Amino acid sequence: MNFSIEKFSATRRLxxxxxGAVALFGLGGLxxxxxxxxxxxxxPEEAFKLKTDKDAIQALYGRTAEASDKVKLDAPxxxxxGAVVPISVxxxxxxxxxxxxxxxGNPNALAAxxxxxxxxxxxxxxxxxxxxxxxxxxxVDAGGKLYSATKEVKVTVGGCGG
Amino acid sequence: xxxxxxxxxxxxxxxxxxxxPRLSRAADVASLYDLPRFGNARILHMTDTHAQLKxxxxxxxxxxxxxxxxxxxxxxxxxxxxxxxxGISPDSAEAYAFTCVDFEKSAPRFGRLGGFAHLKTLxxxxxxxxxxxxxxxxxxxxxxxxxxxANEAHGADMVEAANLLGIEAMTxxxxxxxxxxxxxxxxARFKGEFLAQNVxxxxxxxxxxxxxxxPASGRVFKPAMxxxxxxxxxxxxxxxxxxxxxxxxxxxxxDWTFGIHDAELQKLVQGMRDxxxxxxxILLSHNGMDVDLxxxxxxxxxxxxxxxxxHDAVPxxxxxxxxxxxxxxxxxxxxxxxxxxxDLELAxxxxxxVRYRLLPVFSELLKPDPAMATLIExxxxxxxxxxDKIATSDRLLYRRGNFSGPMDQLICDALRSGxxxxxxxxxxxxxxxxxLSGDALTMEDVLAETxxxxxxxxxxxxxxxxxxxxxxxxxxxxxxxxPYYQQGGDMVRTGGLSYACTPTESTGRRISELRLxxxxxxxxxxxxxxxxxxxxxAQAGKPVWDVLANYLRSGKAAPTRGSGVTLKGVDGNPGIxxxx
Numbered sequence: 001m002n003f004s005i006e007k008f009s010a011t012r013r014l015x016x017x018x019x020g021a022v023a024l025f026g027l028g029g030l031x032x033x034x035x036x037x038x039x040x041x042x043x044p045e046e047a048f049k050l051k052t053d054k055d056a057i058q059a060l061y062g063r064t065a066e067a068s069d070k071v072k073l074d075a076p077x078x079x080x081x082g083a084v085v086p087i088s089v090x091x092x093x094x095x096x097x098x099x100x101x102x103x104x105g106n107p108n109a110l111a112a113x114x115x116x117x118x119x120x121x122x123x124x125x126x127x128x129x130x131x132x133x134x135x136x137x138x139x140v141d142a143g144g145k146l147y148s149a150t151k152e153v154k155v156t157v158g159g160c161g162g
Numbered sequence: 163x164x165x166x167x168x169x170x171x172x173x174x175x176x177x178x179x180x181x182x183p184r185l186s187r188a189a190d191v192a193s194l195y196d197l198p199r200f201g202n203a204r205i206l207h208m209t210d211t212h213a214q215l216k217x218x219x220x221x222x223x224x225x226x227x228x229x230x231x232x233x234x235x236x237x238x239x240x241x242x243x244x245x246x247x248x249g250i251s252p253d254s255a256e257a258y259a260f261t262c263v264d265f266e267k268s269a270p271r272f273g274r275l276g277g278f279a280h281l282k283t284l285x286x287x288x289x290x291x292x293x294x295x296x297x298x299x300x301x302x303x304x305x306x307x308x309x310x311x312a313n314e315a316h317g318a319d320m321v322e323a324a325n326l327l328g329i330e331a332m333t334x335x336x337x338x339x340x341x342x343x344x345x346x347x348x349x350a351r352f353k354g355e356f357l358a359q360n361v362x363x364x365x366x367x368x369x370x371x372x373x374x375x376x377p378a379s380g381r382v383f384k385p386a387m388x389x390x391x392x393x394x395x396x397x398x399x400x401x402x403x404x405x406x407x408x409x410x411x412x413x414x415x416x417d418w419t420f421g422i423h424d425a426e427l428q429k430l431v432q433g434m435r436d437x438x439x440x441x442x443x444i445l446l447s448h449n450g451m452d453v454d455l456x457x458x459x460x461x462x463x464x465x466x467x468x469x470x471x472x473h474d475a476v477p478x479x480x481x482x483x484x485x486x487x488x489x490x491x492x493x494x495x496x497x498x499x500x501x502x503x504x505d506l507e508l509a510x511x512x513x514x515x516v517r518y519r520l521l522p523v524f525s526e527l528l529k530p531d532p533a534m535a536t537l538i539e540x541x542x543x544x545x546x547x548x549x550d551k552i553a554t555s556d557r558l559l560y561r562r563g564n565f566s567g568p569m570d571q572l573i574c575d576a577l578r579s580g581x582x583x584x585x586x587x588x589x590x591x592x593x594x595x596x597x598l599s600g601d602a603l604t605m606e607d608v609l610a611e612t613x614x615x616x617x618x619x620x621x622x623x624x625x626x627x628x629x630x631x632x633x634x635x636x637x638x639x640x641x642x643x644x645p646y647y648q649q650g651g652d653m654v655r656t657g658g659l660s661y662a663c664t665p666t667e668s669t670g671r672r673i674s675e676l677r678l679x680x681x682x683x684x685x686x687x688x689x690x691x692x693x694x695x696x697x698x699x700a701q702a703g704k705p706v707w708d709v710l711a712n713y714l715r716s717g718k719a720a721p722t723r724g725s726g727v728t729l730k731g732v733d734g735n736p737g738i739x740x741x742x
Contacts, residue, residue: 074425077421077644077646078405078649080407080408080420086419133669154647157632
């Protein structure tokens with residue numbers, strides 16, 4: 001039955017996405033044999049402590065990113081709930097080893113970083129907590145270069161719709 | 163009404179540049195509604211009627227500012243700038259219908275607009291002109307909310323009216339504020355389709371197997387339908403209001419997530435073009451006009467967007483170029499005042515020609531349909547007590563406008579007086595009818611300004627900084643230079659608080675010079691007693707309609723005053739009416 005297959009895959013997707021706003025670094029590492037995990041597969045404690053997106057990217061990758069339309073960042077224009085903002089990234093770039101999310105308006109900009117094992121479809125969906133209206137930046141490390149996509153997500157007190 | 167009919171006759175000669183045939187000098191003034199045949203498919207579009215079953219007065223705005231790329235462009239034109247842009251003679255019935263120009267003078271001459279019995283007569287006539295197989299009737303949403311009786315019945319009365327009117331498809335906005343159970347009850351009785359491509363189950367709801375039209379995509383409702391009209395296949399895609407859980411309490415729609423979703427829309431359009439072989443694609447949208455104009459520049463393959471939400475009565479479609487062609491964008495006003503008539507010349511796989519008219523529904527010119535009149539009377543019958551006079555209006559009372567209107571001043575005054583607060587806040591809704599000076603005001607009128615499913619008032623302490631933050635937040639919903647970040651609606655109204663607004667400034671920097679009624683500056687760290695209603699958080703105070711009715715009954719309404727808002731940086735903007 002189509003129906004049950006669809007339901008199964010929807011459930012599976014949910015499990016893969018994880019829940020909550022915590023950083024899920026190392027999730028990819030769990031799915032792959034330890035030998036093939038990325039070299040930077042250590043919890044990046046320092047990067048998560050830094051305030052600004054620039055510093056966090058530098059600490060995480062030691063490089064700067066260039067904007068690319070091959071990084072597809074899907075985020076709402078206006079968040080329905082700033083505490084759980086659904087944000088996802090897919091990319092057509094090849095040899096992706098890492099995908100990270102930064103929220104420029106949060107006290108600590110780096111929100112999540114994922115190691116992408118070789119042979120994995122480079123797509124990540126997660127939910128981020130946002131303190132205020134700000135840019136969300138997705139970083140993709142592909143073939144040794146950093147690429148980014150940015151979108152403003154508005155966090156509003158709501159009300160007063162026509 | 164012989165005098166008013168004479169007014170229509172006399173004015174017809176001056177209406178040379180109308181986008182529809184000039185009113186006839188002959189005896190039959192109703193020739194306004196005689197449209198020459200055009201094309202092979204007729205799509206009738208109504209939107210944002212806000213459940214106004216009876217004809218209404220509704221004054222169009224004198225302030226509707228557009229900034230950035232939107233400055234001076236439709237729909238951000240008012241009064242004379244609007245008339246000039248669309249070639250409407252100032253002293254005409256159309257000027258009265260479409261603008262605020264000479265409203266008080268014209269209202270008694272041309273009478274009320276809309277009313278479902280009058281709409282029914284007009285719709286049947288326009289359908290009859292082309293034959294049953296050549297026409298379709300669509301509603302853009304905000305059909306079920308806006309009156310006391312619709313609120314009490316959760317819109318059930320409007321479903322009956324919609325069925326009798328023959329609405330074949332609709333989308334929604336305020337419909338969602340009745341909650342899922344009431345919405346589904348209504349849809350079970352609705353004979354048309356409820357279309358929404360942009361409403362999805364939340365992940366939690368999907369995990370728990372909540373009901374969805376399509377569990378694979380998570381779409382809660384059918385996204386689109388195809389109807390054969392005039393021998394051609396027309397796709398209609400529904401686009402619900404994208405910001406329901408933000409503009410309204412989330413508790414009404416806990417399982418659903420909204421948004422614009424133009425990538426999903428693009429896939430849908432492409433699929434219908436490639437696989438369903440449709441000849442035309444229509445988007446029935448409740449995005450609001452600015453959002454639709456941007457969407458039309460990004461999504462390809464849509465022929466026409468029939469728009470609503472922002473209540474903009476725009477007489478002509480606005481063409482928008484995109485990567486694959488041109489999309490026409492319309493917006494069809496509110497409160498049943500207008501009926502959009504889209505005549506299409508359809509050919510295999512394409513629209514060969516388009517004629518659009520936005521017809522004002524002059525109740526004086528249309529004989530009410532007896533069956534609809536009976537239905538309306540039957541639904542009103544249980545509410546007899548609402549039709550008794552509780553006060554007489556001593557001024558023109560209207561709501562619509564970016565910042566303020568006398569009706570909302572009255573509500574703010576009632577809140578401050580009734581709840582003993584220094585400051586009042588009242589939402590900038592765009593629905594709510596207009597009362598003329600000298601009109602009797604009834605509970606029905608009070609409810610027409612206040613009937614929502616979260617009417618509870620509140621009184622709370624807020625610091626000056628909190629208050630400014632609220633004003634900035636709402637102001638950004640109105641004046642963000644990117645329409646995708648706007649929610650529609652107007653600025654929150656204030657009582658006991660004046661301020662200056664610079665719409666062209668950036669987020670958080672538009673509001674300044676906040677002062678209390680006595681002229682004292684609002685202090686950031688001081689707490690003030692603030693009253694309000696329609697909060698997105700649950701409140702327990704008495705419904706605002708009782709507060710307003712009590713204030714009106716007291717006969718002590720404060721005299722009318724200025725808006726309390728000083729505008730900066732928008733001098734000469736044609737979205738502001740110039741003094742005559």
